[in-house]
Amino acid sequence: MTASPKRVVLAARPHGEPKTSDFRLEDYAMPVPGEGEVLLRTIWLSLDPYMRGRMNDAASYSEPVPVDGVMEGGTVCEVLASNNPGVAKGDIVLAHSGWQTHAVVDGKLVRKVDTGLGPISTAVGILGMPGMTAYTGLLDIGQPKEGETVVVAAASGAVGSAVGQIAMIKGARAVGIAGGKDKCDYVKNELGFAECIDHRDPDFAAKLKAACPDGIDVYFENVGGEVFEAVFPLLNFFARIPVCGLIASYSDTADSTPKWAGKLMRTVLTKRLLIRGFIVRDFANRRGDFLRDMSQWVKEGKVKYKEFVTEGLDSAPEAFMGLLKGKNFGKQLVRIGADKV
Numbered sequence: 001m002t003a004s005p006k007r008v009v010l011a012a013r014p015h016g017e018p019k020t021s022d023f024r025l026e027d028y029a030m031p032v033p034g035e036g037e038v039l040l041r042t043i044w045l046s047l048d049p050y051m052r053g054r055m056n057d058a059a060s061y062s063e064p065v066p067v068d069g070v071m072e073g074g075t076v077c078e079v080l081a082s083n084n085p086g087v088a089k090g091d092i093v094l095a096h097s098g099w100q101t102h103a104v105v106d107g108k109l110v111r112k113v114d115t116g117l118g119p120i121s122t123a124v125g126i127l128g129m130p131g132m133t134a135y136t137g138l139l140d141i142g143q144p145k146e147g148e149t150v151v152v153a154a155a156s157g158a159v160g161s162a163v164g165q166i167a168m169i170k171g172a173r174a175v176g177i178a179g180g181k182d183k184c185d186y187v188k189n190e191l192g193f194a195e196c197i198d199h200r201d202p203d204f205a206a207k208l209k210a211a212c213p214d215g216i217d218v219y220f221e222n223v224g225g226e227v228f229e230a231v232f233p234l235l236n237f238f239a240r241i242p243v244c245g246l247i248a249s250y251s252d253t254a255d256s257t258p259k260w261a262g263k264l265m266r267t268v269l270t271k272r273l274l275i276r277g278f279i280v281r282d283f284a285n286r287r288g289d290f291l292r293d294m295s296q297w298v299k300e301g302k303v304k305y306k307e308f309v310t311e312g313l314d315s316a317p318e319a320f321m322g323l324l325k326g327k328n329f330g331k332q333l334v335r336i337g338a339d340k341v
C-alpha cells in the first residue's frame with residue numbers, strides 16, 4: 001500500500017523570523033484529476049527566499065499563502081495521470097505545485113522538462129528560475145562590460161553564483177560577498193571570482209573597498225541591509241544596480257525608512273546611477289535565450305553550480321528557515337520522491 005499524500009501548510013503567519021510552529025505537516029486524500037488536469041508526484045521541491053514574503057499578509061507582487069493553505073513552491077514532478085492531451089503519463093514536468101507529495105493542477109500550467117539538458121533538479125536551479133534571474137537581471141539591467149567590476153552578495157547561492165560567473169564570461173571582474181570562510185573559498189577558488197569578502201568580518205567594508213580598487217560598476221543586489229551600506233560609497237559614475245532581492249530584511253517587522261535614504265537618492269541623481277527592481281517573470285520572453293546560453297555554459301564548464309539537498313518533505317520547514325539565515329551552501333532543494341518509482 002502506498003503511504004497517503006503529505007503536505008506542509010502555513011499554520012500561522014510569522015512575526016519576524018519564521019519558526020517551526022508556523023508550519024504544519026498533514027495527510028490528505030489522494031487528489032483526482034478532472035478535465036484538462038494532471039496528477040503529479042513531486043520529485044524535487046525548490047525552496048526560495050521569496051516564500052518568506054508569501055507567508056505575510058501584505059500587499060506584494062503576488063498573493064500571500066492563506067493560513068492553512070499549502071506552502072507555495074516550484075517543483076519537478078512526474079505525471080502519474082493526465083486528462084490533458086498536451087501532457088503524457090510519465091512526463092517529467094516543471095510545476096508550481098507547492099510543498100506536497102502529490103498535486104492536481106491544470107495541465108496548461110506545467111512545462112515539460114528537457115531531460116537532455118542536465119539532471120532534472122537543475123530545472124528549478126541553474127537552468128530554472130534562479131539561473132534565469134541571474135541571467136536576465138545581470139545582462140538586461142546590469143549590462144556588464146569588459147574590465148568592469150561586478151559585485152554580488154549571497155555569492156555562493158543559486159542566483160549569486162551564476163551572476164558572478166556570467167559576469168566573468170562577459171569579461172568583467174567578479175567580486176563576491178558571502179557568509180563565512182568556506183563559502184568565500186568556494187566562490188574564489190572553485191568559481192574563479194577575483195575576490196570574495198565575508199560580510200560577517202568586522203572589517204568587511206574596508207576589505208570590500210580594497211577588493212574593488214576601481215570602484216563598482218554593477219552591483220547585483222541580493223541582500224540589502226549592511227551589505228548595501230558598504231557597497232554604496234564605492235559605486236562608480238553610471239553604475240547599474242539590478243535590485244533582485246533584499247533577503248537581509250525579509251523578516252523585518254518595523255516599517256522604518258533608513259536614515260540615509262535621502263542621501264541615497266541624491267547619489268542616484270549626481271552619479272546617474274541606474275537602480276531597477278525586477279521580478280524574473282518580467283523577462284519571460286528571454287527564456288529561450290537563457291536556456292540556450294546557460295545550458296551551453298554549464299556543458300562547457302564555464303558555469304558551475306552547487307546543490308544543497310535535504311531529504312523528505314518533513315525537512316522542508318527547517319531547511320527553509322536555514323535558507324533565510326545562510327545555512328544553505330548552494331541551491332536549496334528538498335528531495336521529495338525518487339526519480340522513478
Ligand SMILES: NC(=O)c1ccc[n+]([C@@H]2O[C@H](COP(=O)([O-])OP(=O)(O)OC[C@H]3O[C@@H](n4cnc5c(N)ncnc54)[C@H](OP(=O)(O)O)[C@@H]3O)[C@@H](O)[C@H]2O)c1
Nearest residue numbers: 049154157158159178179222244245246247248279280326
Ligand atoms: N527578483 C526575482 O525575480 C528573484 C528571483 C530569485 C531570487 N531572488 C532573490 O535573490 C536573492 C538570492 O536568492 P537565492 O535563491 O539565490 O538564495 P541563496 O543565495 O541560495 O540563499 C540565500 C542566501 O542569502 C544570504 N543571506 C541571508 N541573510 C543575509 C544577510 N543578512 N546578509 C547577507 N546575506 C544574507 C545567505 O548567504 P551567505 O551565507 O553567503 O550570507 C543565504 O545562503 C534573494 O534575495 C532572493 O529573494 C529574486
